[in-house]
Amino acid sequence: MDSDAELVRRLRSGDEHAFTGLVERYHQPMLQLAASFVPNLAVAEEVVQDTWLAVLRGLDGFEGRSSLKTWLFRILVNRARTTGSKEQRSVPVADPEPAVDQSRFDGAGGWADPPEHWIEAAEGRVEAGKLAHRVRAWIDDLPARQREVVLLRDVEGMSSEEVCTVLSLTEGNQRVLLHRGRSRLRQLFEDEFREVR
């Protein structure tokens, strides 16, 4: 994709393809993220529509101090937050859930039921699209705050600083949420390939 500055220039100058390209790239992740904050998909869609309009209207104010992507997601999250919360957002970050079920360790904390191999089996299946919709569903099933962090960090490839900016999180909380989310996903990959054997 073009540099942010170039893209913004094209958007301002009436290049429809620049806009549809941007929507193509970010609409779905924005929808997925918005769904985390609001009661249902219809509301999430409204929030995202509003966000796109706000993005266009705010283009002149975009100064490039953050990346365009961070700016987009920040507008989205602010709108989604003010639109209405789906659940108690004050749920503590540090839930006690372990990365791996404790039944898989022996009394001394060593593996009793060690991780099963699945990397080779999974390689290529996400790229080929066969696994992609399952992984998407797994992410959607994560607890909201973990989902938000995993979407931005691992799906969108943002830095921890950017994620903290977009979601108004401390570095420490962001890391805890990321850890829980990634640990759950790893377990789901393991379960997925254990079943097919």
Add this chain to the structure above:
Amino acid sequence: MRIFAFLNRDVVCQQAVELVTDYLEGTLSRAARRRFEAHLSGCPHCTEYLAQMRETIKLTGQLAPEDLTPQMREEFTDLYRRWRSEQQ
């Protein structure tokens, strides 16, 4: 602090799996990182576990956004045109 809890003893597997993200994020203290790596060097299961966490991150990062439907594409083109006409 969980990090201090094992400074004076070896890391066990159950602790190691909780340190993986801090390790990958580079936020472990030097001493904690050494202990974590010392544990890995003697533990094939935790080495596998770390590789699986890396693979999880990699595979999650390969998800591409789904294509817009032609109808949505049209709606967004309209939205853009409306905004343009507001500008003029």
